Amino acid sequence: MKKTLTAAVLLIGDELLSGSIRDENLGHIATTLEQRGIRVRETRIVPDIEDDIVDAVNALRKRYDYVFTTGGVGPTHDDITSDSIAAAFGVKNIIQQPVFDLIKGYLDGKGIEFTAAAQRMAFAPEGAEMIYGANSMIPGYRVDNVFVMAGVPRIMKMMLSAIVETLQIGSTILSREVHADISEGEIAAALEEIQTANQNVDIGSYPQDTGSTRSDYRVVFVVRGTELDEIEQVCKSIYGACIDLKVRAQIAESAE
Amino acid sequence: MKKTLTAAVLLIGDELLSGSIRDENLGHIATTLEQRGIRVRETRIVPDIEDDIVDAVNALRKRYDYVFTTGGVGPTHDDITSDSIAAAFGVKNIIQQPVFDLIKGYLDGKGIEFTAAAQRMAFAPEGAEMIYGANSMIPGYRVDNVFVMAGVPRIMKMMLSAIVETLQIGSTILSREVHADISEGEIAAALEEIQTANQNVDIGSYPQDTGSTRSDYRVVFVVRGTELDEIEQVCKSIYGACIDLKVRAQIAESAE
Known part of the structure; x- marks a missing residue:
């Protein structure tokens, strides 16, 4: 590998x-x-x-x-x-x-x-x-x-x-995002559980400043790893945690 | 001081x-x-x-x-x-x-x-x-x-x-610029002489990329120091070197 x-x-x-x-x-x-x-x-x-x-x-x-x-x-x-x-x-x-x-x-x-x-x-x-x-x-x-x-x-x-063109190629890093209208504090515990259970991916949580051009949701979660299946599964878990908290959310392709 | x-x-x-x-x-x-x-x-x-x-x-x-x-x-x-x-x-x-x-x-x-x-x-x-x-x-x-x-x-x-508001205040750093339609190679020797003769200032030389919004001249020289007299004198020397080379140039307030 x-x-x-x-x-x-x-x-x-x-x-x-x-x-x-x-x-x-x-x-x-x-x-x-x-x-x-x-x-x-x-x-x-x-x-x-x-x-x-x-x-x-x-x-x-x-x-x-x-x-x-x-x-x-x-x-x-x-x-x-x-x-x-x-x-x-x-x-x-x-x-x-x-x-x-x-x-x-x-x-x-x-x-x-x-x-x-x-x-x-x-x-x-x-x-x-x-x-x-x-x-x-x-x-x-x-x-x-x-x-x-x-x-x-x-x-x-x-x-x-x-x-x-002259460099060795590593395993490609992939990412997907979940956008949600949530405050980070509300979801932080669930997010930490998901991260702990999925050590092969990195989950980043980025609150959007007023006037952000990246998303009109309040927070963007970026899930990064090398296996797309795993990344998508983790996105679904984060999305599920948002829905449990009754907030608007969506899974998105990564802007990166 | x-x-x-x-x-x-x-x-x-x-x-x-x-x-x-x-x-x-x-x-x-x-x-x-x-x-x-x-x-x-x-x-x-x-x-x-x-x-x-x-x-x-x-x-x-x-x-x-x-x-x-x-x-x-x-x-x-x-x-x-x-x-x-x-x-x-x-x-x-x-x-x-x-x-x-x-x-x-x-x-x-x-x-x-x-x-x-x-x-x-x-x-x-x-x-x-x-x-x-x-x-x-x-x-x-x-x-x-x-x-x-x-x-x-x-x-x-x-x-x-x-x-x-809580920090100690140092001596203020001031800067002025010379903008010139020159290639850096033409003026580099003169510039180095000026820098060597004026060790209390820093002279930076920044070629402007096509479509630069900073200047419509080809190079911006930034002169930085703590004494305005000295900075202005150095700007005049750089401007003079440009004029000697018969190129368009001007001294400018710094955008910084």
Whole structure:
């Protein structure tokens, strides 16, 4: 039986921490990986500071099957991801000639100078494996179980679609939902019983804020696991508990 | 001279990692804290698993002046934040009688039973200091330098506005921006020189994706620091470097 694989996401960039830019990558990474049976178990956001990136990479790569980083791979002084990944692995950050040639050819064609700063984009840690996609000129790359991607969402998506083709596939995570007009406190005891009796699924309970676009019910219960029969059975139990409490409820496909 | 204080944010909840719900709290927390001179230096998102929460809390509280958690404080089986914070500090998770009485009074008034499950919402670690706000019934709380808040954005905001009144104020972080129609590679060398000559500010360089709502220029440079004179001087230097390269540019108030 295939096991569920685990991943961590490391979002790199001061701007994500200051509230000036809202991350747009995590959701896409999580749903793309889930489709392949890889579950994001932890996410960290760190600033453009080498020690912080090194610490996070080294903690996460030991703990999870895969680590995915975004950001810090451009040409400016605050783009220090490749230097930091190299430091985390104790190797040098070196020029990758095929990438260098690709970028140079592209800029030459446009009559743009390939500055020393821009050449930094052709660097990656010694031993890195470049992962070329059909649509993006600059490849993401892999060092051991760490995958390095751009932060700009459009480019990140192209890199990720090439990367996922190279990954092992875990057992697919499926989910269904029960929506109900109930307060969590009323159903919490029943819910805990159902969870205890069904250890192979995870039941999450999410109260909906006023104006939620997800559901017009007051709470969404999400049941997640790898066996659809079991998930559906658990949804029926939760639905039954809601009906016993005489509240409006329905079982739904998962929005995820 | 006041120093800039540091904070970490710990977002707790499976749903934030699976991509099923997008975090709406980090941006608000970061901007609210920045106005008080407290800078978010790291963010982690962890699932509803006690060991993971304990590890994160213990790592972050030693490293930063303040830690702010969101989520996992409701009445259901997956709401384990208070248990986990208690475990992180090696104390018991105990009933807080004033909170218990508040919730009971509220539910009695509505004719709703105060179930054993709902009573979990009246628990907090031994020694926790409840922080009551003008608008929210259930208080956030503090244990040492760790502040615990709800995950529902509307409630989190009420808790945070009460909490920030109790915090030490650091030196305020200010920022200004330069927007320019340039490729990062062209200006990277000049930018690095400017950064090296002005160590008291942080210069970030953010290429704008197609369809960016932030700027119709190709790159936004954000200059951050505590002294406005210095920030404005650095912005002028960056603007000057852009003009030298014969590209369209402008200095702007920061959107942050």
